[in-house]
Amino acid sequence: MIELHYWPTPNAHKVTLLLEELVDAGQPLPYTIKPVNIGTGEQFHPDFLAIAPNNRMPAIVDTAPADDGAPVSVFESGAILLYLAEKTGRFLPQDLRGRTATLEWLFWQMAGLGPMTGQYGHFNVYAPEKIPYAIDRYTREAHRLLGVLDKRLAGHAFLVGDEYTIADMACYPWISPYRTAPIDLDAYPEVRRWCDAIRARPATQRAYALTKQVNPQAGQPLTDEQRRTLFGTSKP
Structure with a gap:
């Protein structure tokens, strides 16, 4: 249990x-x-x-x-x-290259996508005062990371090829999670396609x-x- x-x-x-x-x-x-x-x-x-x-x-x-x-x-x-x-x-793939790629993107999320998107949300949604520098800084960083993700997903169903892994599960919840400060995903067609596929999964x-x-x-x-x-x- x-x-x-x-x-x-x-x-x-x-x-x-x-x-x-x-x-x-x-x-x-x-x-x-x-x-x-x-x-x-x-x-x-x-x-x-x-x-x-x-x-x-x-x-x-x-x-x-x-x-x-x-x-x-x-x-x-x-x-x-x-x-x-x-x-x-x-x-979690068992082969060397698949496992390595999965861990790379898992740690990328933990070190980058989650913290930076979290700061974007804090300064846009929760901060007691609007700080333009912080809002601009984390908005730009969130978009940079979405660009990295979009490039990775080009030609890949998921982050590690055709196999759905814990790397996808780690990243998905951090794609524009703030309803009152949504991030425009129009510039990231691969991210939108990937999100739609994960959202449709029964699990x-x-x-x-x-x-x-x-x-x-x-x-x-x-x-x-x-x-x-x-x-x-x-x-x-």
């Missing part, structure tokens, strides 16, 4: 994408969701910090690890994807359906208290 400590953030979506794809691949990992309401500060509770010391979504506990030993906890979404892919032998639809099940208030503006909890500040 996988215990998934979860709130519907882009990084948490990565893990539910994989868990639901494993169902369709015929190798399901039973999992249970343990909601962690980041708007009320549950990510700072000692029990959660014991498995996720960086107090960020998501984290897992594998109660039946491959070595038959004590439960294994994993934090950081990229590490979780890699752990589950290796545990099941799915969505993707099930994974994203968990959003409202876990957080019925998803999509609503943050309250001042939620802003203070998440960012240490409030809207003026």
